[in-house]
Amino acid sequence: MSPETLDAVLDGVAAVFMVIGGLMSLAAGLGLVRFPDLHTRMHAATKPQVLGLLMLVLSASIMWRSWEWAAVALLAWGLMILTAPVSAHVVGRAGYRTKHLRADLLTHDHLGRTVDRLSEEDSVRREITND
């Protein structure tokens, strides 16, 4: 394969990855607008963090054609993977404890059953009850 053809193929792959990354961010925005409560919006909001940023990092790495900067960009994505569950977990827990959820849309509330069983024994559920 000649270098010109290889360049064209790599540019095409990078372009496809770039457009997919943009589509992921658009999907996250539409999910934020359309979904009814906090936890479904959180489900939509994690898409640009994981998939969209991965696609754009791959696109940039292909376009740069440099292993060093590709390593730096993948480091950024790896750090995002490490830190995104922290904020999602804390926001989800806070939303559940302060009842920022549409309980009529839930099919199963496994955590609620566990919290009920624990709160019968002693006052575990201190965020809801007042001591």
Place this chain on the structure above:
Amino acid sequence: MMLDYAYWITQALLAAGALCAVYRVYRGPSVLDRVISVDVILIIVGSVMLADMAYNGHQDYIMFVVISAVIGFLGAVAIARYVVTGGTAPQDSAKEAEKQAAGIAWEPAPEPEIPASPFAPTEGSGAQTGSDEDESTSWFAALTKSGFRPQSENRTKGDDS
């Protein structure tokens, strides 16, 4: 050229996603919705920078992406923790909560004053903000109490309020 079309299409899609997130920040009934929307806006800004770097072939903004990946979650964690501890106070009685919300909801606190000063002007309703809050954080407490009506009547077994 294929990459030019891909670049501009990507920027348009990212702009549309950012506008949707801004709409949710504006409309969002609770502060947690706003927090996750602001988080999405931050990631989209990083994505715009990555697309620009990929198209123009430079690495000028890569440190923004790395650092926002490292410390971007701290704001969400802090506000979420504050929602948990601050949301329990107005559940003592609904009337007290209404009075507090009416008192401190739209009072701007432009600059934070010294919290421990006994000579600080309490400016009316600032003294009603509760036992564990001082006046310098009342604007933030009002922010955490914004808007959302929790549906507390669906599962009443664990709470006695």
